Amino acid sequence: MFDLIDARIADSAFGRWFRLEGSGHPKERLDSRFTTEIRAGLTTWAVMAYIISVNASIISDTGGTCVCPTPDFCPTGTNPAYDTCVNEVRNDLITSTAAVSALASFLMGALANLPVGMAPGLGLNAYFAYSIVGFHGSGIISYREALSAVFLEGWVFFILSIFGLRQWLVRVMPHSLVLAVGAGIGLFIAFIGLASSGLGVIGGNTTNLVGLGGCTAQDMLPTLPGYCATGVLRNPTMWLGIFLGGFLTILLMLYRVRGAILIGIFLTSIVSWPRLTSVTYFPPTPTGDAMFEYFKQVVQFHRLERVGNVLDFDFSNGKVWYALVTFLYVDILDTTGTLYSMAKFAGLRNPVTLDFENSTIAYCVDAVSISMGALMGTSPVTAFIESATGISEGGKTGITAMVTGLCFLVSVFFAPVFASIPPWATGGALVIVGSLMIRNIRDINWDYIGDSVPAFLTLIIIPLSYNIAYGVIAGVLSYIILRALPWAIARLSKGHIVPPNIDAAEEWSVPPGGIMPFWMRMLVRRANRGGDLEMNASDSGSSQHERGRVQDVDEKSEKSSVSSYSLRSS
Incomplete structure (x- = not known):
């Protein structure tokens, strides 16, 4: 019954909008x-x-x-x-x-x-x-x-x-x-x-804040509710x-x-x-x-x-x-x-x-x-x-x-x-x-310490700081430092002082596609197409004018018709 429902809904406009499997959408999600x-x-x-x-x-x-x-x-x-x-x-x-x-x-x-x-x-x-x-x-x-x-x-x-x-x-x-x-x-x-x-299970210790918890209400500290005085995991x-x-x-x-x-x-x-x-x-x-x-x-x-x-x-x-x-x-x-x-x-x-x-x-x-x-x-x-x-x-x-x-x-x-x-x-x-x-x-690159340490800092600071942003900041700043300093040392030493296993470093580059979102790229493409058509029209007209200066009237008229057809085709 569920398979029949899934198939019927997938084969509909609703299913194609959400790209359900079996909808026929070219990017349907498996x-x-x-x-x-x-x-x-x-x-x-x-x-x-x-x-x-x-x-x-x-x-x-x-x-x-x-x-x-x-x-x-x-x-x-x-x-x-x-x-x-x-x-x-x-x-x-x-x-x-x-x-x-x-x-x-x-x-x-x-x-x-x-x-x-x-x-x-x-x-x-x-x-x-x-x-x-x-x-x-x-x-x-x-x-x-x-x-x-x-x-x-x-x-x-x-x-x-x-x-x-x-x-x-x-x-x-x-x-x-x-x-x-x-x-x-x-x-x-x-x-x-x-x-x-x-x-x-954790968070009941006032000393390290992440010790074992799980105590009952009567075993909690009266001045600090949530923290255990005794009786953890009960x-x-x-x-x-x-x-x-x-x-x-x-x-x-x-x-x-x-x-x-x-x-x-x-x-x-x-x-x-x-x-x-x-x-x-x-x-x-x-x-x-x-x-x-x-x-x-x-x-x-x-x-x-x-x-x-x-x-x-x-x-x-x-x-x-x-x-x-x-x-x-x-x-x-x-x-x-x-x-x-x-x-x-x-x-x-x-x-x-x-x-x-x-x-x-x-x-x-x-x-x-x-x-x-x-x-x-x-x-x-x-x-x-x-x-x-x-x-x-x-x-x-x-x-x-x-x-x-x-x-x-x-x-x-x-x-x-x-x-x-x-x-x-x-x-x-x-x-x-x-x-x-x-x-x-x-899948993290653990073979190069310049990549692994920033990743580890990100990994550990997110839960310990209770904040995703702090972990990202720590990872990005440490990555910049560990990449910028070896690069500067290599430039100053003219390539004589480089990390021994630099070949194991993860390659970094700005990903393709640029900073512009999809809708802006589409507008640029349409504008470029319009500019190309105008350029073709201008070039075709200029070329025809030059030909007309060295050919007789009948040949110039025939060429003009051919050029006009080519422009429409373009």
């Missing part, structure tokens, strides 16, 4: 099937769904548009009216996070035909909340001004994308660094899956995630069961929803009671009352420009590197130009989504590394991202249910996908 794309989209959404509640929690720490009645910021619990306002901001942000994720993911799939989910990025939202706006508005600029900086950032990115600058920045990166970014992202998401935002939810969401998923993958990752996530969530169990997601505490009451509502649509279109375009404030520049600096490397790595992981990179299909459209969709997210009150939208989960399930076309977007759209109305997927349900899936992405390191 092993791409409609039912597989649906399953991949559901999987991507299930792994990304946590961002609905996490992003709302982080951004609401800024206080949003709430005004503290005291001169200083209002600590939590000191002003009931302010706390109520902040809670309303959080409810607004749950709706806005799901809505902008739905819009961005759907557009990425429908227009760029890429299996990449989009949502407000982790790391970027923390930078927005704690470094720019500050806890309850104690930062360098207000929440409204920060949103205006994000809004302008999106349009700056749109211009850079239209003219091909964002695409070119990634294409000129050395091959080993590109591979290291993909592998580093794999380590990053595996680290997220193992940390407190996932299984909770939390039953951690073991539930390891065995049901981890090993069971791997066994299903070993036997090639379709939707193995999605099955593991939902089984773990279903076991965690009942109350009065040791693995419940709703403990018998005031917080747990509130979460369970919210979960029982099942369907709820919350209007944006405090964060919708509240931008303050006060660009006379120099700190707003500082925020804009830093957003550009971090986001251009983060999003660009993530999109490129996801396209490579899906097998959509051109081996000659080193670009991926519809890159200009993809970056333009990302830019517009950033500005739309600012209008909805949230931090910059970016490509999600969790998209690799859906890609590993077989997602190869934009149908995957469209399904993810539709699921986020449903989440707007069913937020109480979708926001109740526990972190230990997705932690195992993130570790599994990380293990799939790390295999990029086998």
Whole structure:
């Protein structure tokens, strides 16, 4: 039945647009099937769904548009009216996070035909909340001004994308660094899956911050929640995630069961929803009671009352420009590197130009989504590394991202249910996908230390700094230094002092295709064709005139007819 459905849909205009296998499109994507794309989209959404509640929690720490009645910021619990306002901001942000994720993911799939989910990025939202706006508005600029900086950032990115600058920045990166970014992202998401935002296996030690965790609530330090005083690896939810969401998923993958990752996530969530169990997601505490009451509502649509279109375009404030520049600096490397790595992981990179299909459209969709997210009150939208989960399930076309977007759209109305997927349900899936992405390191040039050290720095700094951009910066700067200094020494010594194994170095060159995007190259080609036709016409006319000076009238007339025919043929 599924094969029949796949064949019917592939042999349609819909299938040809998304280049499904069997569609007859000259660039159809092998092993791409409609039912597989649906399953991949559901999987991507299930792994990304946590961002609905996490992003709302982080951004609401800024206080949003709430005004503290005291001169200083209002600590939590000191002003009931302010706390109520902040809670309303959080409810607004749950709706806005799901809505902008739905819009961005759907557009990425429908227009760029890429299996990449989009949502407000982790790391970027923390930078927005704690470094720019500050806890309850104690930062360098207000929440409204920060949103205006994000809004302008999106349009700056749109211009850079239209003219091909964002695409070119990634294409000129050395091959080993590109591979290291993909592998580093794999380590990053595996680290997220193992940390407190996932299984909770690591991150419980206050000394080294990455020691073993997994202790129960009563064994945590009272002054530092999340860190263990004793009793590591005793939390039953951690073991539930390891065995049901981890090993069971791997066994299903070993036997090639379709939707193995999605099955593991939902089984773990279903076991965690009942109350009065040791693995419940709703403990018998005031917080747990509130979460369970919210979960029982099942369907709820919350209007944006405090964060919708509240931008303050006060660009006379120099700190707003500082925020804009830093957003550009971090986001251009983060999003660009993530999109490129996801396209490579899906097998959509051109081996000659080193670009991926519809890159200009993809970056333009990302830019517009950033500005739309600012209008909805949230931090910059970016490509999600969790998209690799859906890609590993077989997602190869934009149908995957469209399904993810539709699921986020449903989440707007069913937020109480979708926001109740526990972190230990997705932690195992993130570790599994990380293990799939790390295999990029086998193609890194480890034979030449000038290539291997920058790749290693990129690989290790991404997960340890919790930031993709920092890893890319470390890799690029170290690569430039380790390439520029030997080159300068060789020039000064007139070729007498060179590294002994320089022949093992990876060749680097600007990839073919130039910096111009596809649409600009097409315009140039058409302009050149028009210029060639005018040149031919001019040359033909001049030649005919010269012939007429030495031939009689009859011969000149005959030649003129022949020349006119030749010009029309050209």
